[in-house]
Amino acid sequence: MLTEQMPKIEVRPEFQSSPASEAKEKVFELKGIDVSYSGVPAVKGISMEIGRNEVTAMIGPSGCGKSTLLRCLNRMNDLIPTAEVEGELLYRGEDLYGPNVDPVQVRKLIGMVFQKPNPFPKSIYDNVAFGPRILGRKDGLDETVEKALRGAALWEEAKDRLGDNAFGLSGGQQQRLCIARCIAVEPDVILMDEPCSALDPISTGKIEDLMIELKEQFSIVIVTHNMQQAARVSDRTAFLMTELDATENTRWGRLVEYDVTEQVFTNPSDKRTEDYVSGKVG
Amino acid sequence: MEAGGVSARRSRLAVAGARATTEAMLRNQPRGDVIRNAVFAGLLLLAVAIALAGLLALLIQAFAKGSSALSADLITNPPSTAFPDKAGYRPAIIGSLQLMAGVMLFVVPVGIGAALYLEEYADSSRWWNRLIEVNIQNLAAVPSIIYGILGLAFIVRGPLDLGFTLAAGSLTLALLVLPMVIIASREALRAVPSSIRQGSLALGATQWQTIRTQVLPASVPGIATGVILAVSRALGETAPLLLVGATVFVTFDPTPFGADGYSAMPVQIFNYALRPQEEFQALAAAGIIVMLVVLLAMNSFAIWLRNRYEQRW
Numbered sequence: 122m123l124t125e126q127m128p129k130i131e132v133r134p135e136f137q138s139s140p141a142s143e144a145k146e147k148v149f150e151l152k153g154i155d156v157s158y159s160g161v162p163a164v165k166g167i168s169m170e171i172g173r174n175e176v177t178a179m180i181g182p183s184g185c186g187k188s189t190l191l192r193c194l195n196r197m198n199d200l201i202p203t204a205e206v207e208g209e210l211l212y213r214g215e216d217l218y219g220p221n222v223d224p225v226q227v228r229k230l231i232g233m234v235f236q237k238p239n240p241f242p243k244s245i246y247d248n249v250a251f252g253p254r255i256l257g258r259k260d261g262l263d264e265t266v267e268k269a270l271r272g273a274a275l276w277e278e279a280k281d282r283l284g285d286n287a288f289g290l291s292g293g294q295q296q297r298l299c300i301a302r303c304i305a306v307e308p309d310v311i312l313m314d315e316p317c318s319a320l321d322p323i324s325t326g327k328i329e330d331l332m333i334e335l336k337e338q339f340s341i342v343i344v345t346h347n348m349q350q351a352a353r354v355s356d357r358t359a360f361l362m363t364e365l366d367a368t369e370n371t372r373w374g375r376l377v378e379y380d381v382t383e384q385v386f387t388n389p390s391d392k393r394t395e396d397y398v399s400g401k402v403g
Numbered sequence: 404m405e406a407g408g409v410s411a412r413r414s415r416l417a418v419a420g421a422r423a424t425t426e427a428m429l430r431n432q433p434r435g436d437v438i439r440n441a442v443f444a445g446l447l448l449l450a451v452a453i454a455l456a457g458l459l460a461l462l463i464q465a466f467a468k469g470s471s472a473l474s475a476d477l478i479t480n481p482p483s484t485a486f487p488d489k490a491g492y493r494p495a496i497i498g499s500l501q502l503m504a505g506v507m508l509f510v511v512p513v514g515i516g517a518a519l520y521l522e523e524y525a526d527s528s529r530w531w532n533r534l535i536e537v538n539i540q541n542l543a544a545v546p547s548i549i550y551g552i553l554g555l556a557f558i559v560r561g562p563l564d565l566g567f568t569l570a571a572g573s574l575t576l577a578l579l580v581l582p583m584v585i586i587a588s589r590e591a592l593r594a595v596p597s598s599i600r601q602g603s604l605a606l607g608a609t610q611w612q613t614i615r616t617q618v619l620p621a622s623v624p625g626i627a628t629g630v631i632l633a634v635s636r637a638l639g640e641t642a643p644l645l646l647v648g649a650t651v652f653v654t655f656d657p658t659p660f661g662a663d664g665y666s667a668m669p670v671q672i673f674n675y676a677l678r679p680q681e682e683f684q685a686l687a688a689a690g691i692i693v694m695l696v697v698l699l700a701m702n703s704f705a706i707w708l709r710n711r712y713e714q715r716w
Contacts, residue, residue: 195605197601197604197605200601200604202526202528203528225604225607225608225609226607228604228605228606228607229606229607230607232605232606232607233605235598235601235602235605237598239596239598239599239601239602240602241599241602241603241617242599242621242714242716251603251606251608251616252606252607252608255606255607255608255609255612255616256607299602302602302606303605303606306606306607
């Protein structure tokens, strides 16, 4: 709306992924995704493919729409009434925003771990069992819980206190509990929205190790502010940047570069990426 | 002392000077500020004292007058105009208990349901939802006598046509305190952080599963507190009951739908207090003591419940 009255802004060439960055098998295909809140654009023209059993990192300065984009992938944006998603988003070839798609079913397949650990005010056991229970998978619940806690590298610390309230865990343990809770429903993809931003370096290290282990079973998409983290854990990295219109009143996120992580950090093809990863801007 | 004597003395002097300056800055408060502070604190204390004095005077007066009439008869015996020394509150107490039970029966599901709709489902950007919100706030401030008239027109007569029964009184009181329950329940629901809802939804729970298994359990203490406070308000209400048929003088135990009439504690107290005889005055005071004890107990329980079980996030 605002932008319609504005003078035409310089249109940058649409980003094209280089052949080397093409995933072998893809879980997500984004084709020209625009997201806006109450008509104000948040990200524009995002096209990328997200590979299966890989860790894909999204980096970029604050407000560039990384989290917004991440929340499109499991339709969490549906919870914000004013959010609007345009473009095509394919999950394993299915249109995720198709008319017959139930967002509740989407979220069973595509789990999410949030920025701040958000355990439920229940016991550790009940936190992990929550997902299987609401899905009606009540057989072998104990095994499911143990498997999920082992998967999140929390079993050894938690096995003797499964009945204790989850709020008694440390921040890092709480976040691993949230990861356990997420993998207990056996999703296909795990989205992580800055999962370590509230944690100390040791807990962060544990969760990073965990991500590398988990990608054997799951595809992981992680949003992070921490470039070292992206470099350490991800196979591919997407760099998003804010773009301003001519009057500098509205801004939105744009995908600048998306490639194999090593390439992005050692030999970026875009000047802006280079400036960002080398710490000159951002 | 000899070699570095001068410089040592100078630095000591400098240290002492600096310390004196700091002390002066810390100590030196203009006299006027101190007085203003004291006056203001005194005024605030006076406000508290006035508030407490009212309650204290009520308690002392009620005890001074009513303690002679305090006995088991007060609770077990029906009222009597002929024998004030044997008269009691039995039908009124039973009536009040039934009224409270009816209020809870109505107010808990309807109040929580309305609060859930407004907090969890209603899109507050729609004008009609905002209108409902504003109106609930207003309803909580409507004088109780107006609810009495409403009850008379719509519940006793009119569409529901329950007659002058205890059930009609109960429903009228329930309507009166319903806005309070809705407001308190919404408060309790709002206190559950959205990260909990999102965490649950992100696991593939439906909105109703999220509400049933996460939001409601976490807000039960707050809702219960609101319900208890609302019921204690209903217990003390007199005006609407007079309009919907709480007959002031009943000597038998009431039933919910009995058409012979019913009474309630505050109505019975009012009736006794109107009588000129000294004995009935004492009886009224004793009734006030009973009501005050019950109300204070209920409110204390509500506060305890809130402090004990409220979830800290």
